[in-house]
Amino acid sequence: MADIIAKRFYIDGPYGQVHLREAKPLSGKSHKTPLICFHQSPISGIQYRPFQDVMAADRIVWCPDTPGFGGSDAPPDVVTINNYANAMVAVLEGLGYGKSGAGAVDVFGGHTGSVIGTELAVTRPDLVRRIAYPSVALFTDEQRTMMMQRFGGPPEYFTDPDFVSNVYKKTVLEGHAELDPERRLELFAERLRSGMKAWYAPEAVMSYEAEERLGELTQPALILVLDDMLAENSRRAGALISNSTVVEMTHIPHALAWDVHADEIATAVREFFDQE
Amino acid sequence: MNRHVAIERKYVDGPCGQIHFIKAHPNGSLIQIKPPLVCFHQSPVSGAQKEIAAEVRRFLDADT
Known part of the structure; x- marks a missing residue:
């Protein structure tokens, strides 16, 4: 690992505390624009940790937990992607960024994080300089219906005695062999933390007008097309964004991108973010 | 949540x-x-196992 320092802390948000992990160069200083990464649900910012540590060699990198996931307090009821984006406005302003602060940051977001990043960039351009997507949650109507059937409504913790053991079997015992077993266990435990409100995020994603909002994006955007269920969706998103670059990286499985392929992803992302 | 009690989560630096x-x-x-x-x-x-109503005391509940 590069010479970095990392710490976790909380910032007050609209639903209580937002938990985040910060990593930065050992010197504590960088002239490069800070980066904030928005994760997919139902995991948390912990998803990006190896990638975060690589990127932190030369800049500050924050990985917050979306409200209701990881260590962040949950909203009291179903929310919208705009609500999640507003929570991230509170985080960035709490960190001292924005129009009246230190200016804009760079954004990285995949799956749920892709639409939170998009909404943040469209509604608060003073907070977002550039945005990179490792996948874009841009769904067709048919896919929305299928995804709602799969992820809509509270998870079956109390109605299906095999629910947890099935997830454990799939993600830990039979998970990607390239990931250390303890890392698989860590990610499994993290996804349980969202509890009965885990469906709030997919509900918000499926209700989000991604096509319209991506067309309103003015910041330069990088789309990395990984080996992922959203590969074709991501290519389609690239065509909607006026200033986008699409890079094919389908040799990288999305589930391994942040651990096994962190260096390669970081190289591509760094090249994009280091442009003026 | 008890409105008479304020709850916040924090970190402090330790040896590990x-x-x-x-x-x-x-x-x-x-x-x-x-x-x-x-x-x-x-x-x-x-x-997190303890739900505490700290009506009269400041309360610190540390994760080992």
Whole structure:
């Protein structure tokens, strides 16, 4: 690992505390624009940790937990992607960024994080300089219906005695062999933390007008097309964004991108973010 | 949630890295009256196992 320092802390948000992990160069200083990464649900910012540590060699990198996931307090009821984006406005302003602060940051977001990043960039351009997507949650109507059937409504913790053991079997015992077993266990435990409100995020994603909002994006955007269920969706998103670059990286499985392929992803992302 | 109690989660630096804890304290002037109470949890659970109504004490619940 590069010479970095990392710490976790909380910032007050609209639903209580937002938990985040910060990593930065050992010197504590960088002239490069800070980066904030928005994760997919139902995991948390912990998803990006190896990638975060690589990127932190030369800049500050924050990985917050979306409200209701990881260590962040949950909203009291179903929310919208705009609500999640507003929570991230509170985080960035709490960190001292924005129009009246230190200016804009760079954004990285995949799956749920892709639409939170998009909404943040469209509604608060003073907070977002550039945005990179490792996948874009841009769904067709048919896919929305299928995804709602799969992820809509509270998870079956109390109605299906095999629910947890099935997830454990799939993600830990039979998970990607390239990931250390303890890392698989860590990610499994993290996804349980969202509890009965885990469906709030997919509900918000499926209700989000991604096509319209991506067309309103003015910041330069990088789309990395990984080996992922959203590969074709991501290519389609690239065509909607006026200033986008699409890079094919389908040799990288999305589930391994942040651990096994962190260096390669970081190289591509760094090249994009280091442009003026 | 008890509106007379304020709860926040925090980290402090320890010898093995950061230590996470939940701090609960009464809203209002009672905070000065009694000494703080620190609770150490059983393992393998964490400090989150206790739902505390810290009506009259500041309360620190640390994750081992």
